[in-house]
Amino acid sequence: MFRITPIENGICAVDGIYAGAVKGGFKKDDYDVGFIRSQEPLDIAYLFTTNKFQAAPVKYVLKKGIKKTNFILANSKNANALTGDEGIEDIEEIMAYLSEKVKVDNPLMSSTGVIGVRLDKERIKKAIDKMDFNERNSNKFARAIMTTDSFEKEIAFEVEGEFGKFRIGGVAKGAGMINPQMATMLCFITTDADIPKEDMREILKEDNEITFNAISVDGDTSTNDSVFLMTTRKAHYEKEAFKEALKQVMLKLALDIVRDGEGATKTVGFVVTGAKDEKEAKIAAKALTNSLLVKTALFGEDPNWGRIASTIGASGVECDEKKLRISFENVLVYDRGNILFDSETERKANEVMKKREFKIYVDLGIGKGAFTAYGCDLSYEYVKINAEYRT
Secondary structure (H helix, E strand, O other): OEEEEEOOOHHHHOOOEEEEEEOOOOOOOOOOEEEEEEEEEEEEEEEEOOOOOOOHHHHHHHHHOOOEEEEEEEEOOEOOOOOHHHHHHHHHHHHHHHHOOOOOOOOEEEEEOEOOOOOOHHHHHHHHHOOOOOOEOHHHHHHHOOOOOOOOEEEEEEEEEOOEEEEEEEEEEOOOOOOOOOOOOEEEEEEEEOOOHHHHHHHHHHHHHOOHHHEOOOOOOOOOOEEEEEEEEEEOOOHHHHHHHHHHHHHHHHHHHHHOOOOOOOEEEEEEEEEOOHHHHHHHHHHHHHOHHHHHHHHOOOOOHHHHHHHHHHOOOOOOOOOOEEEEOOEEEEEOOEEOOOHHHHHHHHHHHOOOEEEEEEEOOOOOEEEEEEEEOOOHHHHHHHHOOOO
8 A cells, every 4th residue: 555645846846856947038028948957867768759750859869869867958939840950950069068067967858839940059058057957946947848838737746655655746838739649748757766667668658548648639749749757766666656656647747738728618538438449449539539529519518419429430449329328427418329318418418518627428338448538628719829829
C-alpha cells in the first residue's frame, strides 16, 4: 500500500531541481523563455510527436541521442519547426552561448509557437543573460511555455509507503493543436525516485497511452509534441507506486489541457466499453473526441445521440445497432435497437450537457475492449483564436 499526497511547487517540489523564467520580449508582457536545471546530470526518458515534420528541438535531441541532461531551455511564441538544418544550427549556437553562462551537460531545447519562422537567437541570448539559474519557481516556468493557454498547468505529489517515499512533479502547456499520437504539447516531469533505466521509458509510454494519448482538442497533431521524464535518483522507488503517481500527474495535466482547449466550454469523457478489443475501443473513443459534428453538438448542449452512433459506425470498428447502448451520464437514450429518446429523456440528457464536465457512455456489446478518451466542444471562440493566431 502507498499514499499519494498533493504538495506544492510543481517540478521544483523535487530537491535539486531549479526552474525559472524571464521576459524575453516574445510576449507583450509575460515570461516567455524559461529553464529547468540541476547540479548533476539527470537520467531522462522522452516521447516525441509522430508528426513527420518534427521540429528542430525534437530532431536535435534525437540527433544527439541524449540520455542524460542537466539543463532544458524552453521558449514560447516560436516552434522552430520546418526551419531546416538552420533550425538545428540555431539551437547549437544558443547552447554554446548558454555554456558560457552556466555549467551544462548535454543541454537541450524545447520550443512552442508559430511554425516556419527561425528563432531570434540574439533575443534568446539576451534572455539567458537575465536568468537567475538558482531560482526555484515552477510557476514562472509554467507561464513561460504558455501560448494560447489561459492558465498554468502544474502538479506535484509526495508518495509514501513501506518502501519509503519519493516526490514527483510536472508542468505542461497546451490548448490547441491537440490530438496526440504519442504525447502532445510540451510536458516536463521531474522526480527523485530511483527508477531503473529500463523502467523509465516503459512506464512513461504505458501511462501516456491512457493520459496524453487519450485527449483531443481539435484533431491536429503538433510538430513539437514532447514529454520529458527526468530523475535525480535521490529517493526510494517502488514500481507500482511510481506508475500510479506518474499516471496521476499526467492525467491531471492532460485533463487541464482539455479544460483549457481553445474556446472550450465543455470537458467530456467518452467511455467506450464492449468493443472487440482495446484497440477498437480506442479508435471509437478517439473518433468521438475528434468529430466536428459531435463537438458542435456538445457546444450547443444538444443530446443528438444520432451523431454519436454515426461517428461510431464511421470509425470502422465492429459494431451492431442491435447491441449498441448510448447514455449521457445515467440517462440512457438508446438501448440495443430501442430508441428511448422521448421529450422527458431529452430534457434529462440536456440537463447533463449543461454541466461543465460530464461523460458519455457507449457500450458496443461486442467484446471486452474498453477505453476512455477526453475531448471538448468546438465553439465560436476556437475559430476566432486560430484565425488570429499569428496576429
